[in-house]
Amino acid sequence: MTQVSDRLASLSPSETLAMSQKSQELKAQGVDVINLSVGEPDFFTPDHIKEAAKKAIDDNFSFYSPVPGYMDLRKAIVDKLKRENDLDYTADQIIVSGGAKQSVCNVLLCVVGPGDEVIVPAPYWVSYVEMVKLAEGKNVIVEAGIEQDFKITPAQLEAAITPRTKALILCSPSNPTGSVYSREELKGLAEVLAKHPNIVVIADEIYEHINYVGRHESIAQFPEVKDQVAIINGVSKAYAMTGWRIGFVAAPLWIAKACNKLQGQYTSGPSSIAQKASVAAFAGDQSCVEEMRIAFQRRRDLVVDLCKDIPGMKLNVPQGAFYLFPEVDSYYGKSFGDRRINDAGDLAMYLLEEGHVATVGGTAFGAPKCLRFSYATSDENLIEAIARIKKALAALK
Ligand code: PMP
Numbered sequence: 001m002t003q004v005s006d007r008l009a010s011l012s013p014s015e016t017l018a019m020s021q022k023s024q025e026l027k028a029q030g031v032d033v034i035n036l037s038v039g040e041p042d043f044f045t046p047d048h049i050k051e052a053a054k055k056a057i058d059d060n061f062s063f064y065s066p067v068p069g070y071m072d073l074r075k076a077i078v079d080k081l082k083r084e085n086d087l088d089y090t091a092d093q094i095i096v097s098g099g100a101k102q103s104v105c106n107v108l109l110c111v112v113g114p115g116d117e118v119i120v121p122a123p124y125w126v127s128y129v130e131m132v133k134l135a136e137g138k139n140v141i142v143e144a145g146i147e148q149d150f151k152i153t154p155a156q157l158e159a160a161i162t163p164r165t166k167a168l169i170l171c172s173p174s175n176p177t178g179s180v181y182s183r184e185e186l187k188g189l190a191e192v193l194a195k196h197p198n199i200v201v202i203a204d205e206i207y208e209h210i211n212y213v214g215r216h217e218s219i220a221q222f223p224e225v226k227d228q229v230a231i232i233n234g235v236s237k238a239y240a241m242t243g244w245r246i247g248f249v250a251a252p253l254w255i256a257k258a259c260n261k262l263q264g265q266y267t268s269g270p271s272s273i274a275q276k277a278s279v280a281a282f283a284g285d286q287s288c289v290e291e292m293r294i295a296f297q298r299r300r301d302l303v304v305d306l307c308k309d310i311p312g313m314k315l316n317v318p319q320g321a322f323y324l325f326p327e328v329d330s331y332y333g334k335s336f337g338d339r340r341i342n343d344a345g346d347l348a349m350y351l352l353e354e355g356h357v358a359t360v361g362g363t364a365f366g367a368p369k370c371l372r373f374s375y376a377t378s379d380e381n382l383i384e385a386i387a388r389i390k391k392a393l394a395a396l397k
């Protein structure tokens with residue numbers, strides 16, 4: 001009998017991608033579904049980036065790139081980190097991969113071994129805990145509820161650390177909550193981490209530019225922990241380039257070298273054409289980033305306003321990313337005809353099948369009371385989607 005490995009058998013499929021696929025299937029059957037499930041900008045990639053890709057094709061960038069990425073791209077990333085974050089890195093500390101997703105997984109596979117503990121604040125992005133499982137590590141979940149704006153405190157971090165702790169995964173601005181750690185909050189966490197120099201902080205900053213409270217703050221800015229931090233970032237969200245698949249890690253040399261070695265046996269360098277486009281993204285005109293950020297902020301205000309009066313829905317006001325993550329557990333136990341809603345998954349499925357709006361249940365994010373809406377879609381879609389959600393929720397008795 002053919003059988004997948006234990007490693008694969010214990011892996012859960014990505015809920016964000018699964019819901020998006022379901023919504024596309026319903027759409028293909030002619031159902032008018034509004035998709036608030038997958039998290040990706042609805043904008044087209046800016047023209048100057050597309051032009052750079054076309055030029056790369058004409059200039060015959062058709063050969064394997066160096067495993068860690070082209071030097072001009074790594075230099076553009078070094079310049080970006082200096083210009084935008086005031087952080088000093090050298091090009092050999094940058095490894096470019098096939099999306100930030102691969103960059104996170106690379107770092108986990110490079111530093112986590114069987115039984116090593118990885119602290120994952122919940123709510124978390126769905127893939128973190130599955131990647132830790134792939135690395136045969138142990139997830140140590142630290143809960144941060146809506147009452148603490150979904151952010152962990154230094155005391156909670158300290159209490160979760162054991163001699164087996166290998167890494168912490170910190171995501172700010174956060175998917176799924178939209179919460180943003182302030183400089184002071186990061187400083188508090190850094191003080192704890194500095195006492196444990198063997199812990200690697202995987203700082204997922206992919207939503208850096210989708211921030212409504214001002215300048216992005218990276219935990220790598222604190223010299224006492226900089227040598228412990230692996231910054232993850234990329235072009236997917238800031239430059240509307242999800243399909244191009246370029247992400248990077250900026251890390252201490254030993255981690256960068258390890259990622260390079262892993263990638264050399266596993267994927268090689270990412271797409272040559274997408275890398276050249278990413279040089280244009282990082283080094284070119286940045287006004288597109290601000291234009292998209294402003295649009296996301298307007299939509300954030302719109303969805304918060306539309307949702308705040310929905311009875312039984314508890315909201316925080318997200319400060320970044322493009323997700324709303326309300327608590328909806330007051331609807332659990334209610335029914336629509338003979339359809340009973342027991343949990344977040346049931347509610348998301350009910351909203352999809354009866355309300356024709358795709359969302360993602362919070363369970364996959366470690367927050368079973370919540371539901372995630374991505375508001376990276378048009379105002380028109382948002383107004384219609386929230387009206388449908390409101391109506392479908394009101395029909396639950
Ligand atoms: N981290 C977080 C928190 C994300 O939401 C995403 C989006 N899927 C990623 C990483 C991966 O981004 P990429 O498209 O660059 O792989």
Ligand code: GLU
Pocket residue numbers: 014016017037038039040101126127175
């Ligand atoms: N970051 C997006 C999301 O959370 C993309 C889907 C994925 O890669 O999981 O919806």
